[in-house]
Amino acid sequence: MKQTLLKFLKRIEPDKEKAPLLHTAYDAFFTFAFAPNTVTKEGVHIRDGMDLKRTMVMVVIAMQLCYLWGTLNIGHQHFAALGKYQQHILEGFHLKLFYGLVQILPIWIVAHVVGLGVEFYFAARKKHAVEEGYLVTGALIPLIMPPDIPLWILAFSIVFAVIIGKEAFGGTGMNVVNIALLARVFVFFAYPGTISGDEVWVSGLTKAAPGGVAEYGWIHLNVLNPLFENFGWSTFQAGQAVVDGYSGATPMALAAKGGWEAVTQHYTPSQMFWGLIPGSIGETSKPFIIIGALMLIAMGIASWRIMVSMVLGMVTMALVFNWWGFNAYMEIPWYYHFSMGSFLFAMAFMATDPVTAASTNRGKWIYGFLIGMIGLIIRVMNPAYPEGWMLSILLLNVFAPLIDHFVLQSNINKRMKHVQ
Numbered sequence: 001m002k003q004t005l006l007k008f009l010k011r012i013e014p015d016k017e018k019a020p021l022l023h024t025a026y027d028a029f030f031t032f033a034f035a036p037n038t039v040t041k042e043g044v045h046i047r048d049g050m051d052l053k054r055t056m057v058m059v060v061i062a063m064q065l066c067y068l069w070g071t072l073n074i075g076h077q078h079f080a081a082l083g084k085y086q087q088h089i090l091e092g093f094h095l096k097l098f099y100g101l102v103q104i105l106p107i108w109i110v111a112h113v114v115g116l117g118v119e120f121y122f123a124a125r126k127k128h129a130v131e132e133g134y135l136v137t138g139a140l141i142p143l144i145m146p147p148d149i150p151l152w153i154l155a156f157s158i159v160f161a162v163i164i165g166k167e168a169f170g171g172t173g174m175n176v177v178n179i180a181l182l183a184r185v186f187v188f189f190a191y192p193g194t195i196s197g198d199e200v201w202v203s204g205l206t207k208a209a210p211g212g213v214a215e216y217g218w219i220h221l222n223v224l225n226p227l228f229e230n231f232g233w234s235t236f237q238a239g240q241a242v243v244d245g246y247s248g249a250t251p252m253a254l255a256a257k258g259g260w261e262a263v264t265q266h267y268t269p270s271q272m273f274w275g276l277i278p279g280s281i282g283e284t285s286k287p288f289i290i291i292g293a294l295m296l297i298a299m300g301i302a303s304w305r306i307m308v309s310m311v312l313g314m315v316t317m318a319l320v321f322n323w324w325g326f327n328a329y330m331e332i333p334w335y336y337h338f339s340m341g342s343f344l345f346a347m348a349f350m351a352t353d354p355v356t357a358a359s360t361n362r363g364k365w366i367y368g369f370l371i372g373m374i375g376l377i378i379r380v381m382n383p384a385y386p387e388g389w390m391l392s393i394l395l396l397n398v399f400a401p402l403i404d405h406f407v408l409q410s411n412i413n414k415r416m417k418h419v420q
Helices: 002-011 020-033 052-062 064-081 093-126 133-143 151-165 179-190 218-230 251-264 269-274 286-298 304-324 343-350 361-381 389-419
Strands: none
Touching (some): 020 093, 064 133, 064 286, 093 218, 179 389, 286 304, 304 343, 304 361, 343 389, 361 389
16 A cells, blocks of 8 residues: 555656756655655664654644643633633633634644745755755744734744745754744834733734723634534624723733732732743643653753753842842742743743754753843843743854854863873
């Protein structure tokens, strides 16, 4: 059966010279579906059928729990603003799940179609195979965006990130900074109103404050509602008002205004740990992020040194701020910084990017520690943006080669002393 399918696929393979774009697309999907049946014959290489595509797929699998929770939480936050189905995440499950799917699917499709479109274009022009790096980038981008991000802004950010951040430097493996974070930083600086403030983290409302009402599209009212009615389930009802006292603010925004006391007036530590809070789609649930991080470590894909050193850097800086105590934000106990914001997601999936992180073992300790320290400084001391991991990781991406250089030079100098 497999041989028959392989023969058929080989028979329909487009000509590389006559139709380079079609051949590039064919090659990308063929090598995604079938692992190579050859390994290195000579030299000291590890003879393994595991290639870069299969490695990237493992990273994507590690993110799936974040996708599942993010989809449900989009719906949960929407109905929480309306004062409905707030007791637990499973109450109103079908409404939350399908509402979340309607929001996240267009974001996921745009992230992949636009990004892969750029990749295919450059691969066809340069006459090489589509490289695998975008499998992870395309999966990461939806998880680090607000659920209400306009799709045209998302498309612009991806085109900018892939062309300026990767193709301009030579493609996959040659990029200096993390591509997914570059897409996010583009949105942050070019369209700050879509990724900051209290209004962007809860979707489907005219505004996330009293006076706002629920808005639903054609799919909710004309496709999903009749389906739910057939089963006797509750349906989407347009025009419901946002409850009094609801703001849609994230714990980070609240902490920037009034420290831990302001945060706990709206959210409990348990809600923040499990992820029942507004925020970027995939960054709220800490247990699922930790599971993804452990999977990456177990598979040998992500560096545990970077993760541990990033935690140490953040905790060190938090203790310094606790000692300083200049304002209420600095007085937040160090252990609560894990449950607020996107620290764990940045640690597991962003800082450990093997292309843009430091390569040497000692360099990884320095790299992660500095990200932890600088990220918390930005989080606590930057009044314009109460989160810091995006900027600190991009900054250390740029300095990662320099860190490796000094580590290697230090090793060379030590050995030279022994030689002399």
